[in-house]
Amino acid sequence: MSKIIKFGLGFVTGRPNVCKVINNTYEQLINQFKDMDKKVELTIFILFDLGYQYTTRVDFYGIIPNVYKDIRIKYITPEDIEEEKKKLIAREDFTKADADLFLGHGHAKGRNTLMYYAYKEDMDYLLFWDDDEYPVACIKDEETSELTWKEQDNIAMHLKYIEKADVTIGYHCGYISPIPYVELNEDVNEEKFRCYIEALGNDIISWDSIREKFVKYNGITYADTKIADGEGAYEIKSDGVGKWVAGSTLCLNLKHINKIPAFYNPEGARGEDTFFSTQLNDSKVVKVPVYHFHDGFLKYTNITRKKYPKTLRKIKSTEEQIEQRFFQASRGWVKYKSLFEYITDKEHYEEKIQKTYENLKIGIPEVNKLFENSNFEILLEDLKQYDENVKKHYKEYLRTNEIWNKLKEIEK
Numbered sequence: 001m002s003k004i005i006k007f008g009l010g011f012v013t014g015r016p017n018v019c020k021v022i023n024n025t026y027e028q029l030i031n032q033f034k035d036m037d038k039k040v041e042l043t044i045f046i047l048f049d050l051g052y053q054y055t056t057r058v059d060f061y062g063i064i065p066n067v068y069k070d071i072r073i074k075y076i077t078p079e080d081i082e083e084e085k086k087k088l089i090a091r092e093d094f095t096k097a098d099a100d101l102f103l104g105h106g107h108a109k110g111r112n113t114l115m116y117y118a119y120k121e122d123m124d125y126l127l128f129w130d131d132d133e134y135p136v137a138c139i140k141d142e143e144t145s146e147l148t149w150k151e152q153d154n155i156a157m158h159l160k161y162i163e164k165a166d167v168t169i170g171y172h173c174g175y176i177s178p179i180p181y182v183e184l185n186e187d188v189n190e191e192k193f194r195c196y197i198e199a200l201g202n203d204i205i206s207w208d209s210i211r212e213k214f215v216k217y218n219g220i221t222y223a224d225t226k227i228a229d230g231e232g233a234y235e236i237k238s239d240g241v242g243k244w245v246a247g248s249t250l251c252l253n254l255k256h257i258n259k260i261p262a263f264y265n266p267e268g269a270r271g272e273d274t275f276f277s278t279q280l281n282d283s284k285v286v287k288v289p290v291y292h293f294h295d296g297f298l299k300y301t302n303i304t305r306k307k308y309p310k311t312l313r314k315i316k317s318t319e320e321q322i323e324q325r326f327f328q329a330s331r332g333w334v335k336y337k338s339l340f341e342y343i344t345d346k347e348h349y350e351e352k353i354q355k356t357y358e359n360l361k362i363g364i365p366e367v368n369k370l371f372e373n374s375n376f377e378i379l380l381e382d383l384k385q386y387d388e389n390v391k392k393h394y395k396e397y398l399r400t401n402e403i404w405n406k407l408k409e410i411e412k
Contacts, residue, residue, distance in 0.1 A: 007155060008123035009044045011131055012110035014052020017298060018131040019062035024304035025135060026067045032156040040159070043123065047076040047114045049105040076117055081105075084113075092410060094403070101396060102403045108263035108272035111247065112400070115263075116407060119254050125162050127155060129292070130248035134303050137223035137291035138173050138312070149308040150228045157290035158251040161233055166259035166283040169236070170249035173223040174312070175296035178329040179210060180322045181219040181314040182370060189366050196363025199356045200333040218314045227289040236285040241344045243280040247273035249292045259283040262404035266386060266393040270329070271336030275397055278343055297322060317371050327374040334360075334379045338390040339397065353387050 009029075011018050022044060033040045048060040063073055085099040103113045111128065118126045135154040140147055154170065162168045179197075184190050197207045213219050226232055236243045250273070252260050261279030263272040293303060297315045317323050334356075341352045360383065364376045386393070 005038055005040045005159070006122060006124045007040050007042055007159065008118040008121075008126040009042065009155070010111075010114045010118065010126050010128045011044065011046050012049075012107075012114055012128070013046065013060070013131040014049040014055065015131050015298075016055060016059035016062065017301060018046065018048075019060065020301060021129075021131055021134065021304055022067060023062070023064045026071060028135065028151060029155060030070050032153045036156070040155075041072070042070070042155075043072040043074055043118075043121070045074045045076060045114050045118060045126075047105075047110050047117075049110065050078065051105065074117070074121070076113060078105075081113060084116075088407075092406075094406075098399070098403050101400055102262070102407070106265070106267075107247070107270060108265040108275070108400075111263040111272060111276075112404065115252065115254075115260070116404075119257060119408075123254050125159065125251055126254055127158055127251040128248050129154075130294075132295045132298055133172070133248055133292040134295065135291075136293050136303060136308075137228035138293055139225050139228055140217075140222040145311075147308070147310060147312070149303075150223075152228065152290050152292070153230075154249065154290050154292065157230060157288050158249075161286045161288045162251050162253050164284075165235075165286040166253050166256045167243075167245065167280060167285045168251040168288045169245040169285065170251075170288050170290040170292060171223070171227055172246065172249065172294045173221050173291050174293040174300075175219070175315060176221050176294045177205070177210070177213075177219075178296055178325050179219070180297075180317045180319075180326055182214060182317070184211070184214055188370065192363050192366035193370075194363075195359040196367050199359035199363060200330060200337065205333070218312075220312050223291050228291055230289050232289045234287050236287055238281045242274075242278035243283070243285040244277045245273060245280070245285065247276075249290070251288075256283075257408050262400045264397045264400040265336055266339055266389070266396070268332070269335035269339075269386070270332035271340060274336065274340060275343070279401060297325070323371045323373055326371065327376065330376065330379060331382055334382050335386050337383065338386045339393045342390045342394055343397070349390075353383075356383060 029042065046060060050057060081103055085103055088094040088099050089096055103109060115126060135152045137150045137152055138147055139150060158168050182188060194207045197210055213221060261276055264275045265272040299315065300309060315322060337356055338353060342349050360380055367376045
């Protein structure tokens with residue numbers, strides 16, 4: 001038999017739902033390799049953040065005994081992270097600022113930390129998997145509106161292509177955006193709402209795609225049958241700025257470590273996958289035909305137990321916690337808007353940021369009417385602050401990759 005493949009699954013999480021995902025899908029994960037001529041050893045890395053939802057560590061130790069029989073579970077605790085920082089500062093001539101910039105909790109630091117641990121433990125491949133995603137595709141019949149649910153061999157499909165690539169990225173269906181359903185009727189000034197969405201727009205979010213999902217599919221993305229059946233892999237080409245990927249169902253070939261960049265986001269911002277993408281121009285990135293169902297509002301956790309709904313409903317802003325999730329997502333998006341524009345088009349940066357200000361000023365009053373319990377005016381303050389600090393954040397973005405390149409040279 002050929003060499004054992006060491007495959008890592010990475011969960012950067014702050015929600016106990018991660019235990020439910022692992023406990024209810026582990027048999028499906030193992031069964032993907034039953035007919036393979038290669039032996040695959042799975043390790044699940046769990047990096048938990050106790051500050052995200054004010055949880056206790058007990059919440060993240062709910063993995064059932066059966067999982068441990070076939071899968072290695074590796075927790076990365078807050079103490080582990082602090083100890084690793086001390087080692088780097090003492091032995092490898094990193095400053096405390098360097099260690100704090102690269103390792104820790106949060107969108108980018110969490111992924112960097114997990115990626116670093118997987119690399120140190122000689123994983124061949126690492127698949128990032130968010131705690132609100134399930135390896136199943138939801139397909140809608142356009143004529144009958146009937147839903148079909150198809151399990152996805154997420155690890156096996158990435159493994160099929162990652163051996164000859166540096167990075168692979170799959171597809172998402174379900175509630176892929178934290179933007180709740182908005183009824184585009186006479187009560188909503190669509191033009192003003194469009195301005196708001198365009199102000200937050202990036203490589204993933206665009207008004208045209210959001211509007212189409214509202215009008216045709218109640219804000220839901222359904223899977224394509226052929227892709228769900230494993231057809232249609234292709235190599236992603238650079239648009240001159242980057243090769244755009246998302247942070248989950250994202251697989252890294254750690255054997256090609258020099259082709260794997262670091263993650264970065266300004267403090268308090270989102271966009272770690274966006275800034276990762278801008279460093280992929282010299283890497284081979286393949287889009288692979290496999291889905292994760294994104295349960296972005298955690299309304300369908302029973303899907304992990306194969307209890308598939310016959311319909312998917314609109315998620316409205318009036319529901320508990322939905323408005324707050326959208327509010328926090330909006331702040332996270334606007335906080336990375338400045339650096340995104342600076343990296344993608346320095347020459348026209350000032351005018352693009354000015355246009356963002358103008359769109360926000362038009363759109364925020366309309367959004368405040370739709371979401372009555374939050375004051376979105378604070379986004380203007382956020383944009384101003386991150387605009388003023390864009391060069392500082394740009395230096396951090398470059399420095400993070402310098403640190404990662406130095407870490408790659410350390411003997412494991």
